[in-house]
Amino acid sequence: MSESYVRNVIEAALLAAGTPLPVAELTRLFEDSARPSSQQVRAALAALAAEYSGRGIELKETASGFRIQVRRELAAEISRLWPERAPRYSRALLEPLALIAYRQPITRADVEAVRGVNIDGVLQTLMERGLVKIAGRAEIPGRPLLYETTQFFLDHFGLRSLDELPNVEELRARHLPVAPPAPAAVAGPGSSTPATTGGVEAEPEPPTPD
Amino acid sequence: MKPKPELKIVVSNAPPRPPAPDAPPQQVEMPFAVVNGEPFSTLPRDLYIPPQALEVFLEAFEGPLDLLLYLIRRQNLNILDIPLAEITRQYMQYIELMQDLQLELAGEYLVMAATLAELKSRMLLPRPRLDEDGEQDPRAELVRRLQEYERFKRAAAGIDALPRLERDVWPTSAELKERQLLRTLPHIALQEMLVAFKDVVVRAQMFAHHHIQRERLSVGERMSEILAALGERAGFVPFQQLFRPAEGRMGVTITFAAILELMREGLIDIVQAQAYAPLHVRAANPGRMLRVVTDNTEAAAPADEDLS
Numbered sequence: 069m070s071e072s073y074v075r076n077v078i079e080a081a082l083l084a085a086g087t088p089l090p091v092a093e094l095t096r097l098f099e100d101s102a103r104p105s106s107q108q109v110r111a112a113l114a115a116l117a118a119e120y121s122g123r124g125i126e127l128k129e130t131a132s133g134f135r136i137q138v139r140r141e142l143a144a145e146i147s148r149l150w151p152e153r154a155p156r157y158s159r160a161l162l163e164p165l166a167l168i169a170y171r172q173p174i175t176r177a178d179v180e181a182v183r184g185v186n187i188d189g190v191l192q193t194l195m196e197r198g199l200v201k202i203a204g205r206a207e208i209p210g211r212p213l214l215y216e217t218t219q220f221f222l223d224h225f226g227l228r229s230l231d232e233l234p235n236v237e238e239l240r241a242r243h244l245p246v247a248p249p250a251p252a253a254v255a256g257p258g259s260s261t262p263a264t265t266g267g268v269e270a271e272p273e274p275p276t277p278d
Numbered sequence: 279m280k281p282k283p284e285l286k287i288v289v290s291n292a293p294p295r296p297p298a299p300d301a302p303p304q305q306v307e308m309p310f311a312v313v314n315g316e317p318f319s320t321l322p323r324d325l326y327i328p329p330q331a332l333e334v335f336l337e338a339f340e341g342p343l344d345l346l347l348y349l350i351r352r353q354n355l356n357i358l359d360i361p362l363a364e365i366t367r368q369y370m371q372y373i374e375l376m377q378d379l380q381l382e383l384a385g386e387y388l389v390m391a392a393t394l395a396e397l398k399s400r401m402l403l404p405r406p407r408l409d410e411d412g413e414q415d416p417r418a419e420l421v422r423r424l425q426e427y428e429r430f431k432r433a434a435a436g437i438d439a440l441p442r443l444e445r446d447v448w449p450t451s452a453e454l455k456e457r458q459l460l461r462t463l464p465h466i467a468l469q470e471m472l473v474a475f476k477d478v479v480v481r482a483q484m485f486a487h488h489h490i491q492r493e494r495l496s497v498g499e500r501m502s503e504i505l506a507a508l509g510e511r512a513g514f515v516p517f518q519q520l521f522r523p524a525e526g527r528m529g530v531t532i533t534f535a536a537i538l539e540l541m542r543e544g545l546i547d548i549v550q551a552q553a554y555a556p557l558h559v560r561a562a563n564p565g566r567m568l569r570v571v572t573d574n575t576e577a578a579a580p581a582d583e584d585l586s
């Protein structure tokens with residue numbers, strides 16, 4: 069079993085399959101007697117990736133496995149192959165998607181609290197496109213549905229895992245409310261509903277001269 | 279969308295000056311349009327905007343937070359120290375504009391208008407215990423929401439910038455469109471089927487129902503009937519004439535059993551003129567050995583032995 073043989077089988081399989089293939093599945097393609105180890109398959113994949121450097125295609129690993137794809141730099145030219153352009157994702161779609169991606173699992177109410185608008189229809193669209201799915205129910209009153217992104221989401225945006233999302237550290241953290249500098253004070257963790265803006269009303273008010 | 283008078287009253291009360299004496303100097307608004315080299319930062323009152331155009335403009339906002347953020351960023355204001363009165367005034371101008379044009383206004387915009395009005399009024403009140411840590415700027419919650427929203431606005435842009443399948447990158451494939459999956463069915467020997475069927479039969483027998491019925495047709499009765507029929511005719515009777523197909527399967531089987539029984543007892547003869555020829559039956563002579571009469575002697579011989 070030569071290295072080039074393993075590499076050729078893997079290359080051919082990735083082209084023929086039309087879907088990303090994980091290492092385990094690539095290993096399974098070989099006869100028992102000639103089965104490479106997963107390290108050997110990975111080495112062959114690395115060799116393929118090196119072979120493709122400087123070419124129009126590249127090897128990409130996403131959540132579902134490896135795929136050979138057209139290089140992004142050629143997007144302008146290649147997109148002319150098809151009469152219609154890929155649909156633009158509106159901000160109305162992307163912002164809830166971002167919230168679900170970074171804060172999953174998350175309830176609809178929590179997404180709406182950050183965006184300040186209703187996302188009923190958008191959520192439906194995201195689910196229809198297979199980018200988002202239901203992740204169960206939150207164990208809070210009302211047991212609202214929780215949402216999370218799908219494996220298709222990762223494949224679609226060329227990610228191996230959610231950790232590869234841009235600025236993941238910063239955006240995953242739930243920031244404590246930031247107080248304005250003037251009266252130096254750290255605001256308590258307030259609810260995110262618009263009506264509540266602290267317990268000022270509860271404070272005893274000094275008599276105000278008319 | 280007309281009944282919103284209380285919001286408008288708040289606006290009319292709004293003093294067009296910085297909310298607090300310690301507020302930073304008013305920053306210069308970024309002009310949103312430059313006409314003949316002259317920057318415009320507010321809409322001229324007499325400017326006619328086609329409703330459709332404004333609709334498009336407003337649809338560009340993803341809700342009240344987005345609009346508010348736009349107003350703040352357009353003027354390069356410090357988000358941590360928003361001049362609330364001024365921002366509220368500008369925000370309300372947009373809301374009024376939308377209402378004047380009778381645009382469908384999402385409820386969230388009005389909620390924000392109310393929130394802003396409330397915050398502004400609270401800012402105007404003297405604040406108790408300013409030096410205490412417990413005191414919180416009334417704007418804090420709004421600022422937190424604006425910042426959180428802005429972070430996710432950026433996050434959305436970040437996700438949009440990722441190489442997206444079928445927009446920026448395309449999976450390659452050597453298409454095998456002609457490929458057809460031929461599912462070969464497994465070969466099953468008849469024997470295996472019979473074995474399987476036997477199992478089924480065995481199991482079926484476990485559930486067999488025994489329906490006991492009085493026998494309506496008796497072999498003995500039928501034997502007498504046949505003998506009587508043969509006696510009447512005193513000669514050869516075609517084999518098939520002894521049967522009455524109208525009696526059905528059970529009837530003809532009984533008749534056949536009766537014929538076999540009669541043969542065994544030597545009471546009838548069965549005769550065949552030649553191979554494959556019709557069979558004939560006659561009453562045997564008493565005392566004579568039963569035999570099958572046939573021209574085919576080879577076949578006849580063992581038959582004789584068997585029957586004797």
